[in-house]
Amino acid sequence: MVEPKTKIISTNSRKNNLNIFSRVNREKGAYFFTLPGNIVLLITAIFPVLYSFYLSFFNMNVYHFSNFSFVGLEQYKKVFSQLDVGFFTILIRTIVWTIVNLLLQVILALFLALLLNVKDLKGKGIYRTILILPWAIPSYISALIWKGMFNYDFGVINIALKSIGLRGVEWLNNPICAFFACVIVNVWMATPFMMIVILGGLQSIDTELYEAAKIDGATPWDSFKNITIPLLKPVMFPAVVLTAFITFKQFDIIYLITEGMGGKTDLIITYAYNTFKTNNYSLSAAFSIVIFLILVGLTIGNMKFLKEKK
Structure with missing residues (x-):
């Protein structure tokens, strides 16, 4: 039975x-x-x-700090519909920020790692030390230094441009220029980490594979496409995912250089902080929960992707 x-x-x-x-x-x-x-x-x-x-389900602010009341989903409605610049505008800008930074970091880091991996290159230790310095310096110090360098009147970047006959750029006054100024700073700071990861991957590849490919008549591009890139993928993928998460929730660079420019250069995390500065604590809490859920969703998606890949 x-x-x-x-x-x-x-x-x-x-x-x-x-x-x-x-x-x-x-x-x-x-x-x-x-x-x-x-x-x-x-x-x-x-x-x-x-x-x-x-x-996030209450209306706590500087005026209702001790006797705030329940308002249900009202704060979440404000997040998605009543912000000055729009939640989805900020979210799209954050996604663009993440993608642009990630692409530039990977391309530049791969280029530098390939140069440092040249067998007969002299002074490798010196070059590695110099290139790793931007990653070793605390981010807030780097951001403040770069902010001074981007100054329109006395910044070293505009002085250099004017010395060769070009006009100075209003890096910190124009939202588009300010956004790309922050991209430059973030790429400068974060590329060394990706470079070290890729360099470690390159040094783990057996040189006999390249020698065998050369004997078979493969060009350097063929070796790069069919040997280097496939063998670097397992090393690069975790670094790319980690960098993407860090870049998506980047705060210090955007805030220290531009302070968001009233929402014109804000990312999702800096806008949440600027909302908190307006003393609307419940709205800021709702914004934080939305960011938290987005990151949780990205994490779950990444875990599923890795599981399927395995």
Whole structure:
């Protein structure tokens, strides 16, 4: 006689519960030692997210700080419909920012890594040290230095342009110029990380593969296309994904150089902060939750993609 399916499922669930409790009881020492870290994680990461989610359903601001009231989804409606420049405008700008930065970083990093991987290149250590410096310098210091360099009147970039007979560029007054100025700074700062990753991948490729391809009559381009790029993909993909996430939620460069220019150069994260500065805490919380959900969605999509690829 075959047992009912529901009975089998319930029996399996009880076994799983017993396994969980027995595993916790068996490894309680490990759970005890990780408890302080879990408490810190709860206080610094999980609680702020939960509190922001709670706050987004109220109207807490500088005028209703102690006796704010429940308003339901009103703050989320404002996020998507009542912002000065539009949520989707800022989201598209953030996506464009991420794609442009990622493409420039990968192309420039690949070019530099290929140069540093030349066998007979002298002074490799010096070149590597110089090229890694932008990544090693704290981002806020680099952003403030570049902000001074982009100054229209006394910035070194406009002085250099004027010295060769060109007109100075209003880097920090024109939204489009300010956006590309921030792209230049971010590419300058982030490219060394990608370069080091690619250089490590290049040095792990067996040189005998290139020698065999050369014997078979392959051109340098053929070797690059059929050997270098395929063997670099497993190394580059995690770095590209990590860089994409960091670039998508970039804050310091945009804010320190332009402060958003009233929404004209804002990314999604800087606009959320500027919303917070207006003392509308609930609207800022709703904005933060939307950003959080976008990042969660991207993370889940990336995990599924990696799983399917494996």
